[in-house]
Amino acid sequence: DLDRQQKELLAAASQALSERKKEIEENMNLAETLL
Known part of the structure; x- marks a missing residue:
């Protein structure tokens, strides 16, 4: 059903x-280690 589909999404x-x-x-x- 739609509700379950929305929850999965x-x-x-x-x-x-x-x-x-x-x-x-x-x-x-x-990045911090390269600075």
């Missing part, structure tokens, strides 16, 4: 977001 989106956030934090750490 939301879960996938927040999963992707947290992974992206992790990547950004790693890049920031890398």
Whole structure:
């Protein structure tokens, strides 16, 4: 049903977001070590 589909989409989106956030934090750490 639609409600379940929306919840799955939301879960996938927040999963992707947290992974992206992790990547950004790693890049920031890398940048700091290079400075």
